[in-house]
Amino acid sequence: MKKKILAVLMVGVMAAMTLMTGCSASSSAGAEQVTSRTKYVWKMALNSTAGDNAYDMAKLFADRIYKQTNGKIVVQLYGGASLGSTTEILDGMKVGVADIMCESVGTLAPYTPLANIDAMPYAYSGYDHFMKVWNSRLGDEMRETIGKAAGFKLIGGCYRGPRIVTATKKMTTVKDFKGFKLRAPALDMYIRTWKWLKAAPTPLAMTETYTALQQGTVDGQENPMPDSMNYAFDEVCDYWIKTNHVYSCNLLIMDRTYYRNLPQDVKDAVQEAAAYASRQNSRNELKKEAQAEKKLKKEGKHVIEVDTAAFANYFRDFAKTNYPELNNWVKQIKAMDPGTDR
Template identity: 30%
Template structure:
């Protein structure tokens, strides 16, 4: 056996080298296994709202199901920007996942915004049936092809109602009313058709705008009116019910393309479960809130929604927003069951 000057045999040196290589490989493998990808999930809603609590649950569940390979931090309350900002962030790389309405997705791919044309959905059940339909799949595919971003789940957001310090009951009585709407075309349809003065204001700034009289009115689901405390600075809730609203859980093109097929399944399944959780909570709370607001002294006003709908249909065309009437007709044909 050949011995080196140090007194070690060639065989022992070879064995040590093999062992060292194996040990290094084990360390590298361990490091790869424990490598963690940090992600940002953003939205504009309050920490106490189901949209946030379900997102936090989903972040933890994804970490659990991927053995800790993903750490997702959820940023509520417009911390990473207003809704238009976080939608742009999917492309810019400042966020990886968001919850946001199809009205904002419609800025990139207008046809998907047709769901925000007033009185498109009959109720929450109709909306949820749409989320499982071929119409939704076709529109989501068009959005994906346009942006690369991937919609993985739909959450019921609630029926949008108007609140105002100036009482109105008919569409015509909204003429000249200063009303805040989100900065997306779809929300303009009903107020515009009724002759209101439309003022887009960032979601985080609405309370102050109502408080100081910059605007007289706003529109949102009852659960949002509660969460954002708009009831503190508004006298009347007018049940226009003009949009049955929803939020999409969207994964950026960059992240989706990096996910393995197995991880795509995990992210999608968890997002769907989170959406179902939030939907259930929102629907339950929505049923309770009219009585809650009445007890707080607000004036709850019933209106003839058919008059509002007919005025919108007469004055606002689908094409003016980039929508396709054929998509709307397909949605109308969807049958729905109970939630």
């Protein structure tokens, strides 16, 4: 394959580093910034590499907090899962495997089912709705409640763009998805979502998905459009179906106890830099979406608009049936839709 699909194969060779927070490593981004003024050197764990939403948000955060604190805080980026898997990172934060991770809220689902709100289908209508929720008291409540239940501090909140379906055949309606074989993340929420549509979800690693599409093992996959382009799925999928079924949120994750013990000025710097990075990267993601769609059309791919209202209506009882503990949040999220007259 031509693009960055091999980046995710990097192994976790850094977990054996000294356990003290603040150790630097020449292999990480930002190591050259450490000066006599530096009091904190934090390792930022990332599953992705430059160009991905989470990595780019982390870079904006690292640059911002360095400037805002005049070099007091240095954040070093370890991309490509070089510090270990997501579970290894989160489990190892208390002993300094990493100090921060930038990932989706849904990453914390193994620690609390409340994190499943991140992948709830048809909770949001679009960018404005998403940004309104995550910059509100409800957004604060979700960050705090999920974080407390999981044992982490959740900071910021960045728009990742809607998940769409890329496929080897054309589909436009709910009924078209019956029996559709697609790669889906091996997470309960995603599996239930596609089964609700009577599709046939197949859990596969992203590194196996290109070949599975090429060989016809699956007929499609779902991810935000720019991410799907990064994985070169335009080489094997002619149909890009804008189902816009999930609007996921990337944010910063720190060990809750470690964060609580930080001085207030450091907490303030973290919050300000995270808010800045979230705003900037959210805007950048909108540009990436427009650029990706323009490129797809230039390549002759079929970018298909569907009746998302019909899909949303089909999922109207999904939360109540499958995740009753999240139904109140879903109602509050939908009530904040700026496009709905109330």
